[in-house]
Amino acid sequence: MISTTESASNYDNLDQMPLGELLQNINREDAKVHEAVGKTIPQIEQLVSGIVERMKKGGRIFYIGAGTSGRLGILDASEIPPTYGADPGLVVGLIAGGDKAIRNAVEAAEDNETQAWKDLEAHNINELDTLVGIAASGRTPYVIGGLRTAREKGLLTAAVTCNAGSAISKEAEIAIEAVVGPEFVTGSTRMKSGTAQKLILNMISTSTMIQMGKVKGNKMVDMQLSNEKLVDRGTRMIMQEIGEGEISYEEANALLLKYGSVRKAVDNFKQ
Structure with missing residues (x-):
């Protein structure tokens, strides 16, 4: 058959x-x-x-x-x-x-x-x-x-x-x-x-x-920052998580680059 x-x-x-x-x-x-x-x-x-x-x-x-x-x-x-x-x-x-x-x-x-x-x-x-x-x-x-x-x-x-x-x-x-x-x-x-x-x-x-907890809300909070597009995406994710008006793009970007992930950046900002 x-x-x-x-x-x-x-x-x-x-x-x-x-x-x-x-x-x-x-x-x-x-x-x-x-x-x-x-x-x-x-x-x-x-x-x-x-x-x-x-x-x-x-x-x-x-x-x-x-x-x-x-x-x-x-x-x-x-x-x-x-x-x-x-x-x-x-x-x-x-x-x-x-x-x-x-x-x-x-x-x-x-x-x-x-x-x-x-x-x-x-x-x-x-x-x-x-x-x-x-x-x-x-x-x-x-x-x-x-x-x-x-x-x-x-x-x-x-x-x-x-x-x-x-x-x-x-x-x-x-x-x-x-x-x-x-x-x-x-x-x-x-x-x-x-x-x-x-x-x-x-x-x-x-x-x-x-x-396994690798997504928060609907965002890839643990993604690798392997290019400028992803760094920009991660920066905007941080701004959304923390709240509009609470943090500038430049501050969010600095946090992201310091901690290496959206999750860590947001967690450390809130501490």
């Missing part, structure tokens, strides 16, 4: 379709992603609850995947330190084939069922950690093997896939299945499937960081 992600596109003769119609139809297919992801919220909630419980005891999140799925995990993980001021090791993304595979395909890397656990062991992974396996197809051996071993060793495990009842779902404790339907270009899972996975990873990491 052909999986949903490998099923023929709902559209044919793409090479003969006018450009405007191409774009409209791609957008029409993309609109289906939101609904599919929405149906997975109960599973995402279960996962995040488990992550937060473990993270409060020192646990971490690990993403594993191959190709687009692996790259999306790395992308999500790499945004956590600058956005929330978290340690780079708190959320880690690993891709089959190693860092070289971020830009270039590494032949047969995803077919090695034992390599993921070896890659994870290099990070001293333990039972307080959570492993999230990402595979649009749901049948990537690299991900299957990693989830299987992790679950045997007592880690919390989850699968993010775009096929129902897939192999990785069976290996994970929590199965997150966003079935978005056939791709616009048959089998091109970097499209709707990739978008769904990106949304789900955003939900996992963002809600986790909020639950």
